[in-house]
């Protein structure tokens with residue numbers, strides 16, 4: 001037993017607990033090596049105990065260094081190969097340290113536990129080492145905006161858990177690697193959602209093998225490279241795609257005809273290539289917001305008739321594409337349209353914008369065409385029309401028309417305005433915040449790679465952005481006073497940029513911990529803006545105003561220890577005694593801590609304390625009981641909107657005016673702390689428009705409360721039983737069915753790990769104000785853990801009447817148990833009967849009465865009259881058949897939820913309904929916008945990219 005260990009024991013005995021966390025000596029020597037390669041490590045990196053002395057940016061678990069987050073610390077120097085010895089390291093974030101240069105050490109490949117490697121905005125150069133392909137646990141890899149050169153390592157293809165791959169804005173060369181028998185390649189990345197490779201010097205053709213229908217990509221960004229050859233038709237197989245950028249390459253040949261298979265794509269950029277053949281027919285790409293096909297060599301053709309059918313279009317860019325003929329007036333009736341740029345074509349005739357165009361229309365640029373007349377509508381409009389270079393501007397008198405004048409450049413001088421206060425006069429190193437306080441903000445540039453909009457004149461977008469970012473910082477308890485955005489602009493590569501300033505709420509500047517945490521929220525994409533903004537990244541300016549915390553005076557402590565050790569050494573017996581007592585006390589203490597932790601997983605999770613584990617939350621906030629009382633008039637009877645076995649549900653109003661539903665568990669029905677924490681983590685991780693989202697939670701004074709979004713139209717059960725006053729006709733029932741099925745399919749097929757709901761029933765399907773269905777109540781949900789894919793053996797839970805008989809008998813829970821319950825809900829939708837009513841079981845009833853040879857399968861007698869008997873019930877038979885397949889006795893014979901979704905969609909089409917209609921009507925999205933409730937930019941995406949807690953400095957042992 002070394003003197004050092006004894007000294008530690010003595011310190012413990014004397015009541016000083018900081019030494020419990022003494023850093024593992026190997027980790028210490030490794031981090032010392034890393035530190036010595038930096039000219040300016042954080043000032044509190046002194047002493048021999050990074051864990052115990054809480055070195056800035058270091059966090060530990062059981063004396064092992066598990067994360068290093070040093071975003072924006074102004075570090076200079078190189079990254080030492082010593083980093084490779086931190087064998088427990090999970091997160092390494094060195095983002096926004098431009099002074100970190102040199103190459104990435106090969107030893108980085110030894111960090112076998114690494115999940116997040118974030119080096120965005122540093123100055124690294126040289127080749128990306130192949131050893132990076134050994135990081136089998138990596139989920140988030142962000143190497144963008146450095147100076148890396150050479151080839152993309154093919155070994156990245158081995159990272160089969162990779163979720164985010166950002167190599168953009170480097171100097172990478174060569175072609176995109178794909179696998180062949182012996183070598184890996186990027187085509188193997190079936191779970192990756194982001195390929196961000198833009199702004200490099202990649203060349204060669206895009207291998208058709210790169211894409212396949214098994215992939216889950218949502219963003220493919222290959223812009224600004226030197227890629228040649230034609231676009232592979234395999235791209236059309238990746239139906240999950242939402243943003244596609246191939247612009248500014250040298251692609252040639254015709255656009256693959258199956259591109260319109262990509263019906264979720266919102267932003268499509270193919271401009272500035274050498275594409276030939278006809279303009280692609282994009283009929284059916286109804287989610288498309290931004291379409292840019294400019295500057296290619298397409299065949300001359302009339303203005304494509306399918307363009308006006310793209311009802312979500314905000315931006316149409318068809319510059320220099322040989323389009324000719326008349327511009328149809330119907331184009332301008334697209335409600336969301338903002339900009340139309342058709343410069344340099346052969347359009348002719350009269351320009352007629354019509355009278356029904358949207359008030360969002362800002363720009364019609366028809367420079368250099370053959371337009372000979374402009375029919376102006378009488379009412380005033382704010383559209384900027386540019387017709388310079390057309391015959392209409394050559395007529396006498398036309399010169400005075402504003403549409404014939406040289407256009408102003410499209411800029412906006414937006415800047416977040418003061419918040420009802422008069423800006424303060426500050427000295428030179430400080431700025432007046434939106435709240436008119438002088439302080440030194442953290443600043444940088446937000447870059448949006450494919451926004452869905454083009455009009456920069458609408459400040460609504462920026463206000464939403466600032467608000468949502470503020471909410472995100474607040475939910476992580478970061479000391480942020482306010483956020484200011486300014487100078488929106490487009491760069492020459494079609495990226496949209498904004499300046500960001502984040503102001504401190506405590507004092508006039510941030511300390512290092514706050515800066516690195518704010519940096520991490522942005523570099524790790526923990527904060528995601530609304531889908532309007534598309535994929536983004538942030539580059540911070542150097543922050544030089546750190547409020548330095550007092551550097552711990554370790555010298556005093558060690559001299560104490562010296563005195564004690566010296567005195568003790570005088571008598572060996574005394575020393576031994578002290579040591580034994582020390583060991584005992586230490587064990588007792590650890591045991592006591594473990595015990596409290598087990599009974600209450602939240603002990604370390606007091607938001608007022610700086611340490612402790614926070615659940616793995618994304619967006620959900622912590623509320624105090626005090627706040628929730630305020631929002632509900634002290635849980636008054638008038639705010640009560642429901643009750644059940646678990647307790648009561650109250651309606652509350654947040655200070656922002658947003659309505660919420662607050663579920664308060666009653667004494668006796670509370671879940672264990674562990675279950676409660678599970679539920680919060682689960683709920684905050686899943687985001688889908690057909691799932692009720694969690695706004696926040698409270699766990700305080702023995703109370704458990706969950707705060708959900710408020711759904712004004714109550715449950716499906718209430719609508720079916722007529723208590724809510726909503727009459728559901730056949731079309732509406734199909735809409736409810738498709739919504740609920742999509743929510744459930746998301747849980748089964750897209751959530752990672754998959755989630756089985758276990759309590760699907762009509763009271764757990766809620767309706768929003770457009771009757772979109774949302775699945776609620778994950779209280780009984782069970783995550784399908786790793787290693788138990790397929791089924792989980794559990795104690796049977798659920799609700800009688802909806803319970804899968806197979807699950808009931810075998811206790812083996814699978815997704816098919818939810819499919820069974822969903823089948824019962826489908827029968828409820830048809831009959832409005834409870835599953836078990838007067839002793840009769842609905843599944844049996846339908847089976848008995850059903851006769852496929854008769855009209856409506858002979859079910860008239862048990863159909864709900866409110867469904868509209870006598871009206872067209874087209875598709876009802878198919879719906880019944882689907883329901884009966886769902887309630888098949890054998891799980892294996894039931895369809896998956898994905899299949900159920902597809903079949904209901906088919907039934908809707910058969911019934912003459914648009915299965916996609918619900919979310920795409922502009923009125924619905926306006927409604928969402930009004931509520932500050934934009935859909936997530938990466939819809940369907942599970943957006944926690946690392947599996948630890950947040951902030952990473954609070955990871956607890958698993």
Ligand SMILES: *[C@@H]1O[C@H](CO)[C@@H](O)[C@H](O)[C@H]1NC(C)=O
Pocket residue numbers: 212213236237238239258261
């Ligand atoms: C559309 O995508 C699906 C899913 O990947 C695929 O099975 C189908 O073949 C694609 N259709 C075309 C025409 O490429």
Ligand SMILES: *[C@@H]1O[C@H](CO)[C@@H](O)[C@H](O)[C@H]1NC(C)=O
Pocket residue numbers: 281282283305306
């Ligand atoms: C485009 O495709 C749609 C369906 O795929 C078809 O109905 C339409 O005629 C096509 N339009 C043109 C101009 O080729």
Ligand SMILES: *[C@@H]1O[C@H](CO)[C@@H](O)[C@H](O)[C@H]1NC(C)=O
Pocket residue numbers: 359360361458459460461926929
């Ligand atoms: C700004 O955008 C919002 C949301 O998209 C929209 O409701 C509003 O009409 C727009 N305002 C203008 C002036 O275009």
Ligand SMILES: *[C@@H]1O[C@H](CO)[C@@H](O)[C@H](O)[C@H]1NC(C)=O
Pocket residue numbers: 427428429430440508509545
């Ligand atoms: C800013 O400058 C003033 C003097 O000009 C100084 O007193 C203050 O401490 C500085 N603030 C920071 C954060 O450096």
